[in-house]
Amino acid sequence: MPISILCIAGPTASGKSSRAVEEALARGGEVISVDSRQVYRGLDIGTEKVSVEEIRGVPHHLIDIRDVNEPYSAGDFVADASRLIEEIAGRGKLPILVGGTHFYFDALLHGLPDGTPPDQELRRKLEALSTEELFSRIQAADLRRAAELDPANRRRLVRALEIIATHGSVPPRTTTWVLPRTNYAVEWVVIDPPREELRAKIDARLASALTRGLVEEVCRVREEVGDKRLNELGLEYRVVGEYLRGERDEASLLPALSAKLWQYARHQKAWLRKLAL
RNA sequence: GCGUCGGUGGCAGAGCGGUCAAUUGCACGAGACUGUAAAUCUCGCGGACAUCGUCCUACGUUGGUUCGAAUCCAACCCGGCGCA
16 A cells, blocks of 8 residues: 655746645645755855745755755665655655755656665765766676766776675666565646746846845855855755855856756756656 | 057857857756765857758858968957056
């Protein structure tokens, strides 16, 4: 008997969060955030976290569960989310997954190789190899996977070899060495506003973020974690960081953020075509 | 007004007689996506046509030199700087 879950997906600024609260209130649910950055404490304005007022008493999970310096990955999400889904369903409530990190949906619904967490030392060694060498090593171990991979995408190549190091090959997603092992009865809500409307929403929200103190927030986070980590925290933190370091002038800040957010939204829209099939 | 440097595709900025529809970056468009995912990677990006490819219109404007010009010359227009 699969557990029923509601999945709400859509590009940034499309109104996913408020829709989730509405659904939760109407159907008796709890919200699980599907967002790779809202897990971090202190990233509030830049990640557009929902406020206490917006939540309207609905429990929200997987927000503010990590310190900014701690890693969090798709594997952590699959483990956390599948646990929470069971707990929420056990309480007789509807688990509602909402968020913009569509890869996390993909990982939860289609699985990740079991027992293959990041191995920093191995990654360091592999990073030193040429792209051709990485690819030929994958070909030697797993022709099937090699055919799927982009031979130029080093990050994926390294990860494939990381999986190969423990499993010998990269498992197809239908096998049993893939997590999670639970199947869900998924109901999708896909929010995909028309182009011009979304663009306007993104810019309006960006303007609001700036007046709410986005730059100040990035400043605080930067002091805490340094420039290297700051760049890993997403486009707002990276772009505003460039400004704080004097690498870009104030006039270019807003146009750059707007353009990057739009690129991000387009990227998300590409996932929607794939996920909600 | 004189001198000087410059005006190139949406922007920035290469090219400086042919191999240039024009390097590159940004922006833009499309796509991939098996634990860094707001990451990483791929492709396209003057126009028209049926793939290689062909044909148009293009490098401020107008003329000129040349077999051939974004590239050389002249005048003009516009901009930066210097001197007045």
